[in-house]
Amino acid sequence: MRLLVVEDEHKIAAALKKGLEQENYAVDLAYDGEEGYDFASTEDYAVIILDLMLPKMDGVTVCKKLREDNIHTPILMLTAKGELDDKVSGLNSGADDYLTKPFAFAELLARVKALTRRPKHTTQTKLKVADLTLNTNNYEVKRNAKVIQLSKKEFALLEYLMRHPNTILSKDQIIAHIWDYEADVLPNTVEVYIGYLRRKLPNLIHTIRGFGYKIGEAK
Amino acid sequence: MRLLVVEDEHKIAAALKKGLEQENYAVDLAYDGEEGYDFASTEDYAVIILDLMLPKMDGVTVCKKLREDNIHTPILMLTAKGELDDKVSGLNSGADDYLTKPFAFAELLARVKALTRRPKHTTQTKLKVADLTLNTNNYEVKRNAKVIQLSKKEFALLEYLMRHPNTILSKDQIIAHIWDYEADVLPNTVEVYIGYLRRKLPNLIHTIRGFGYKIGEAK
DNA sequence: TCAATATCTCAGCCAATCCTCAGCAAAGTG
DNA sequence: CACTTTGCTGAGGATTGGCTGAGATATTGA
Numbered sequence: 120m121r122l123l124v125v126e127d128e129h130k131i132a133a134a135l136k137k138g139l140e141q142e143n144y145a146v147d148l149a150y151d152g153e154e155g156y157d158f159a160s161t162e163d164y165a166v167i168i169l170d171l172m173l174p175k176m177d178g179v180t181v182c183k184k185l186r187e188d189n190i191h192t193p194i195l196m197l198t199a200k201g202e203l204d205d206k207v208s209g210l211n212s213g214a215d216d217y218l219t220k221p222f223a224f225a226e227l228l229a230r231v232k233a234l235t236r237r238p239k240h241t242t243q244t245k246l247k248v249a250d251l252t253l254n255t256n257n258y259e260v261k262r263n264a265k266v267i268q269l270s271k272k273e274f275a276l277l278e279y280l281m282r283h284p285n286t287i288l289s290k291d292q293i294i295a296h297i298w299d300y301e302a303d304v305l306p307n308t309v310e311v312y313i314g315y316l317r318r319k320l321p322n323l324i325h326t327i328r329g330f331g332y333k334i335g336e337a338k
Numbered sequence: 339m340r341l342l343v344v345e346d347e348h349k350i351a352a353a354l355k356k357g358l359e360q361e362n363y364a365v366d367l368a369y370d371g372e373e374g375y376d377f378a379s380t381e382d383y384a385v386i387i388l389d390l391m392l393p394k395m396d397g398v399t400v401c402k403k404l405r406e407d408n409i410h411t412p413i414l415m416l417t418a419k420g421e422l423d424d425k426v427s428g429l430n431s432g433a434d435d436y437l438t439k440p441f442a443f444a445e446l447l448a449r450v451k452a453l454t455r456r457p458k459h460t461t462q463t464k465l466k467v468a469d470l471t472l473n474t475n476n477y478e479v480k481r482n483a484k485v486i487q488l489s490k491k492e493f494a495l496l497e498y499l500m501r502h503p504n505t506i507l508s509k510d511q512i513i514a515h516i517w518d519y520e521a522d523v524l525p526n527t528v529e530v531y532i533g534y535l536r537r538k539l540p541n542l543i544h545t546i547r548g549f550g551y552k553i554g555e556a557k
Numbered sequence: 558t559c560a561a562t563a564t565c566t567c568a569g570c571c572a573a574t575c576c577t578c579a580g581c582a583a584a585g586t587g
Numbered sequence: 588c589a590c591t592t593t594g595c596t597g598a599g600g601a602t603t604g605g606c607t608g609a610g611a612t613a614t615t616g617a
């Protein structure tokens with residue numbers, strides 16, 4: 120599935136491209152409004168991720184022009200913090216959803232998935248690994264019918280692990296996925312959260328020294 | 339595929355050129371920022387490998403100027419250790435990825451491949467030799483469906499051997515590829531690691547006395 | 558507002574891993 | 588065979604990676 124990211128901050132653009140490609144999307148980048156508009160009106164995208172503040176042509180204008188051209192590709196608008204009015208104008212201009220910076224990548228991914236409208240059975244909302252289930256609709260984690268209480272971060276980490284079974288996820292990947300791009304947390308923080316999860320869910324998360332972590336049945 | 343390396347330390351520049359050429363890239367070298375900028379804006383490269391600290395014009399400036407000229411060639415920025423802020427400024431200036439010195443050549447190669455975005459099926463992630471498979475996605479090594487545990491260095495060495503089947507790799511080549519250029523390890527270290535691998539994976543790695551090692555079926 | 562909870566860092570510990578060394582084995586040479 | 592060169596391997600010290608308890612700071616909720 121092909122996505123367009125229109126974002127002038129290269130750091131963010133590069134991070135999104137990398138993350139989305141890991142999730143098997145094909146990603147095109149545009150660095151200003153005009154370029155974004157050109158791409159969007161030439162190519163056929165599943166979703167357009169569009170920053171609000173852009174050089175040459177701002178997001179709202181891009182959005183409006185596309186809608187005038189009868190291009191109804193779903194648009195996810197990125198707005199800087201505190202620009203609440205912009206949210207409104209973003210939605211009025213024809214955007215389908217918005218996200219406030221700084222956001223965690225996992226957050227963006229969830230919205231993109233919602234917009235691609237993969238019917239429910241494709242976007243897994245009930246994840247299962249061994250005797251553990253995680254429901255992303257009601258944020259409930261159960262092990263053998265017993266509910267486990269998790270904090271927000273613990274839940275996000277567990278969800279990420281469970282969405283990538285049989286995959287080793289490095290601490291850096293985990294940080295890039297769970298924390299927002301301004302956060303700058305230490306790898307040790309991941310170790311600590313893995314520790315928390317293991318206390319509540321023993322024998323499920325495995326360390327692969329030098330590489331990262333992996334979830335799965337006891338070996 | 340043509341690459342540009344902009345690096346003032348001749349030792350590193352030469353090592354990169356040599357290694358990349360062995361991987362069938364054509365490599366141009368530039369030794370300062372101005373020269374690098376000239377090359378980059380004249381020729382057409384698949385990726386630009388750009389040191390941050392450079393005489394005449396630093397990497398960030400080169401990067402910014404190129405982007406202003408609307409040259410969006412993927413840039414891999416090399417930053418010295420401990421210059422964490424530089425990472426940020428590197429990405430903000432328009433670089434697509436960065437690598438902290440000192441790095442192992444294998445590391446750089448992986449990033450270059452990621453940036454040229456040879457789609458997944460072109461960059462082999464599942465290597466196979468005889469009854470042995472190595473998966474670079476989940477770092478899993480299997481022999482006849484049986485998982486073999488390897489340390490990081492062991493894995494890197496095995497991957498290098500498997501990526502060059504029917505090729506004799508000398509100890510020096512192995513050192514240049516797996517260890518970073520500051521490491522300066524003895525050839526004997528390679529012998530030791532070959533020994534470790536042989537213990538875990540008997541009858542696969544062959545010594546060609548005087549030349550090096552080669553992986554393959556028992557002869 | 559105050560207490561409970563959550564987030565994140567830090568320092569110290571332990572164990573796996575890395576790498577060197579020295580002695581031995583095997584191969585090559587006259 | 589004697590001698591040299593090259594490779595192999597067990598032992599062990601140094602280094603690194605990962606885990607955890609303690610605590611400082613931020614956030615939430617009564």
